[in-house]
Amino acid sequence: MQVQLKRRIYIACILLTGLFSLLMIRLAWVQVVQINRTMPGFQRTVREMSVLQRERGVILDTGRGQFTDYKGRPLTGKLEWGLVLFPHPDQTNHSYPSTKSVVKELAALLHTDVNSLQKEWNQGNAPHFWTAGANQPSTLTDSQVARLRELKAQGASVYPLMTRYGQAATGMQWLGYLAEQPEFPNAQSRHKNEVKQPFAMKSGAAGLERTMEPLLMGIGPTLLTRMVTGSGEVIPDIQPRVIAPANTHYPLRAETTINIDLQQGIEQLVKKSGMKEGAIVVLDAANADVRAMVSAPFYHPLHVDPKQTAWANRAVQGAVPGSIFKIVTAAAALEYHAVSKGETFHCDGEWGKYGLSCWKEHGHGTLNLEQGFAESCNIVFAETARRLSMEQLERTAVALGLARPVGWEGKRVAGMPVLHHFDHEDAGRVRLPSVSPQDEGAKVQTAIGQRDVLVTPLQAANLIVTLLHDGQVSAPRLVQRIRYADGDTMLDMPMHDSPSSAGRISPATAHQLLSWMKKVVSDGTGKSLQHARWQVAGKSGTAQVQQHGEKRNHQWFIGYGPTDQPKYAVAVLVQNVAPSSRHQATAMFRKVMDYLAESS
Template sequence: MPGSQRTVREMSVLQRERGVMLDPGRGQFTDRKGRALTGNLQWGLVLFPHPGQKDFRSASNTADYRLKQMAAILHTDTARLIKEWEQGYAPHFWTAGKHQPIVLDESQAASLREIVGEGAGVYPMMSRYGQNRTGMQWLGYLAEQPGVLNGRDHHTDEVKQPFALKSGAAGLERTLDPILMGMGPTLLTRMVTGSGEMIPEIEPRVIAPMNRHYPLKVETTIDADIQQGVERIVEVSGIKEGAIVVLDTANADVRAMVSVPFYNPQHVNPGDSSWANRAVQSAVPGSIFKIVTAAAALESQAVSTKETFHCSGEWGRYGLSCWKEHGHGDLKLEQGFAESCNIVFAETARRLSMEQLERTADALGLARPVGWEGKNIAGMSVLRQFDHEDAGRVRTAAVSQQDEGARVQTAIGQRDTRVTPLQAANLMVSLLHDGRVHAPRLVQQIRYADGDVMLEMPSHHSPSQVGQISPATAHQLLRWMRTVVTDGTGKTLQQAHWHVAGKSGTAQVQQKGRNLNHQWFVGYGPVEQPRYAVAVLVKNVAPGGHHQATDIFRSVMDYLAESS
């Protein structure tokens, strides 16, 4: 028998399969209305190396013309196309030398289908993320975990082919990874000889898991319209660093969570922390912490609401001064709250203990993680929906509870105090629920592919170790936040589409020796029937100038009013 010929039996002994992954089979995410947040079926060009080499090394004018046509459709040159075509032995998507398969538009896909030969083919592929940068760091990203898919060989009819598998590296992708992995990928395979040469007589075949339950769908609490609307507001504002959180006041569900700077989930360097979710990272809160100080004063009756303080602009202790140069004059606590007067709150802090501030912060859902978590779910001892959520703090262990200077600085939201934007927005929800702290959710349920519910994640409270503040105190603070807008630092919000209420904050920080500010605004609206709680943090801005966080809060609230 000539060496160039083989019997069918000999070929069956030598044959193997080599494949490319069309869909990893991983579970997908949707918003609360079922709209896809991940998973987009698109078209890509699969290259089968060996036939391509033969076709394009031939002297055929037809093959040469076809190659030039394909290169033109792909917006590349023939040399680059041939180089990538000849890489390795396994089928692979055309990437144009990039990390991800190139997505074909409908025109490209149609044109390529008409001219490709047996050395290539247009196939559907599951693209997980969009091409644009986004503020959805809560979603996270995937990272490659090199491994081998045990597939089929000539004895077991299973594919033996190494694939770079990806798993969740951050965000919900990581916290839900054991649930999302699914039943395995969908593969496009070609039969090859023992030497790796493709057998043209055998057509490509698709191997897919046969299970109607998978892949799963994770139904988040996010409203895609609100998320995108807030992201557009961020882009228009031009802020460089910060976060915005929008919660539903009914149950603290996250309707939007935006972190700045934006990131591209397809291109994250795991060693670079600049992409991280700032909505769950703690920052110096400044005057928004005066909500806690005021609550502690009201709960302990350390200050009478009728009592008058005097602000001359300078306090004379610990280098503390008021933001208003010549002072506010005589103020009651409510007016001090509305005007965010440091002198009023410094005097108030002297009558409180550090323990009272800590207990009140805990009662209001600060200085501890508040995000939804469940125990013994899907084989996980603890499932947390907010990856790497900071606890925040009131003070460090090194600070003595008897240190009056530290206590005064803490009471105005400086020194070692830290709060996350998620906690700040949730604080509004807690006050609107008579002081009961809810656990914000990102995920409400997980469904099988056929629509049946696999797992419910019902909303629940996040009880503190010390109980809660009284409903009377909660209502008082809500009234005072309305005064902030009618008579205090939030007067610019009087022109908002809704009647809104809230508290501004400016925290002094240092970065690389420079004095900078964190700007905050936290609030809710509409006042008559509250629907949304919003926290805005703009980080590391130069002192002085406009309070951008207040402007952004108004833009977000106006957007919510217009879209309701």
């Protein structure tokens, strides 16, 4: 019985093995027939088919969120055309469809030589965009696209790609730039098995690109992939496929407060004026939103080397303010009643202490605080400072939005603990901790905006908005909302005030200072602004600094216009000019205000 049982089991095993073998043969036959149907002329074995299970891809769009201006006009992201080069055997081989003549014509179309084209074409075994030796894809003109499509060069095809920045240098340092990261962000890791080449994804390294990285990183790139053989050669009979995220909400769009027309117009003014170093900030007088922010020298977001370049948005970096800080000293004098109504001072050009003198060689004669403000008299403000304490100057500065960051920030926004709009914003300062508050010489120098005082152009422009709002300090914004790709709002970033432990100045003091700024233009250091398109008001400043051991000046003019119904607050800083130079900041302030008037 046992022998018969074993024999039956043995026969059953043989039958099952045969059955499985027939099923395997049938499955293989079906797969071969299917391949022959889809790829006529190809006879593939099972082993050859396994070789085909390879893909090589190139990124058409990283999926990163884009920026727009306050009207929704794009600041980043432009759909252009590029040439994708797919790996293939040596093009000198006449059996390959792209013959020497085709390659020669292709090189001519790309404005290069055959050797350079072949060198870049044959780099690695993965497809890539033609770069012309640069570090980003070279975009094509419409005529190049049309001719390349007619040429039909094997292994070279035209595809759309999303470029992020323009080709020209810009003063929009607040926008920032991207830097390469060695690995995919988590949101994009689902594509790593479909793209065999290691793509270097980029993330924000400065500006809004960095501070808003968690919102902008997206959920994955759009990829173009091709099937290739084991040697990396593209299989022409299998069409390319595009892999893209299926979520219609992404990528997000960050809607900034910038008016791109004003931004670009003021950048052109900076170029034409020859201004080498400095910044211009234009705030909406109604709410302190940034309408334009220009920093010089300009930068190129495609050519920033974070290892060699110290990031510099001069609009949010502290600089010695000079006489524009007299606004703070005047506010403190009014708030703490340091000067009697109708009281006068005498300026003969020299003060006789701490080496202090007035900018006017023989002095201004007898004048009151209002006249001293209009004429920016150092002697008047030195005498005024003696009656104030350093603590009173500091408290007033903080109450006016100086000596602390003032830019918009949100707590617990979109899962982030803190979201800043102004990357690397300086706090500025009134004095160094090492300086004694009882040091009268330091106090006097501080009162005229010298010594250790630092103010950013953003703070200076916002100071004007503060006065226009009865002494309430606003928090300037750069972004007003985040939108989904379909236009719906994901996140609003509402306006808010910039709180201060030092409180605020009185509306009466704010109104008095605005009135005195009109006097600067009508009777003081800003007389050249009387012929501006708008009636404007403001305060000039010249700060003595040193650059590489040489005496230089920072020139400022900050103000508002039109005076009857203020629309904009503007701060202009021209840095490191020769002491003998004319006041370029005042001239630039007029040009900016005239441009704003023409644009309104």
